[in-house]
Amino acid sequence: MKFKVLVVGDYGVGKTSLFHQIEKTIPGAEKKPSIRLELIEFTRMIEGKEVTVNLIDIPGRELSNEYRSKHYLNTNGALVVYDITSPHSFRHTPFWIEELFNYSGFGNIPVVIVGNKSDMREVSQRTLNPIDAKEYVFRLTRTSIRENIENHYAEISSKSGKGISQMIDKLIVSMINHREFLESKK
Ligand SMILES: Nc1nc2c(ncn2[C@@H]2O[C@H](COP(=O)(O)OP(=O)(O)OP(=O)(O)O)[C@@H](O)[C@H]2O)c(=O)[nH]1
Ligand SMILES: [Mg+2]
DSSP: OEEEEEEEESTTSSHHHHHHHHHHHSTTOEEEOOSSSEEEEEEEEETTEEEEEEEEEOOSSSSOHHHHHHHHTTOOEEEEEEETTOHHHHHTHHHHHHHHHHHSSSSSOOEEEEEEOGGGGGTOSOOOOTHHHHHHHHHHHHHTGGGTOOOEEEEOOTTTOTTHHHHHHHHHHHHHHHHHHHHHTO
16 A cells, blocks of 8 residues: 655744654655655655655745645655644644645545644743644544545654654554545545
């Protein structure tokens, strides 16, 4: 089984750092040649299934909407990243999700809302409470329950690598369930 997964989110939330941390953290993860966008590929055994993920890092700015939306086609799932020290980046997550759902070609797709920079909780008083993100994930899942989509919240640190492999595996399980749903409708 093969899945295309995008990493999206505002400028500076840590998408590229996460991308490189995945390369280090996930066994067998390998960078692939690609033009302009960065791509890594890895394979996981999940629920007895061999799953290959193509993960693509989408810059938060620079690219036009049109260019981004082209890359969204045939996306099976996404890591929607915000920075837990940046309320603005969290408020902007619905924008990324709407864009993904509009252009994925599948309509709604499984997402993990990712609160990055969890290491900052130790040094800063001004970090976001995950309760709002969890509430948002709950509401999002309710709107796509008929498509058998379960979304998740994950708090991670792209600096230390904490929480990254669990986050990936949650997304993979959701993408497997969603694909089974899509195939049952054929
Ligand atoms: N403390 C901490 N800093 C982080 C973490 N992840 C990323 N950063 C820092 O945040 C800054 C932005 O990280 P990037 O990975 O370049 O962000 P990006 O989302 O790829 O940004 P664009 O590509 O411009 O959209 C850098 O200075 C990183 O070192 C983290 O988990 N903890
Ligand atoms: Mg980047």
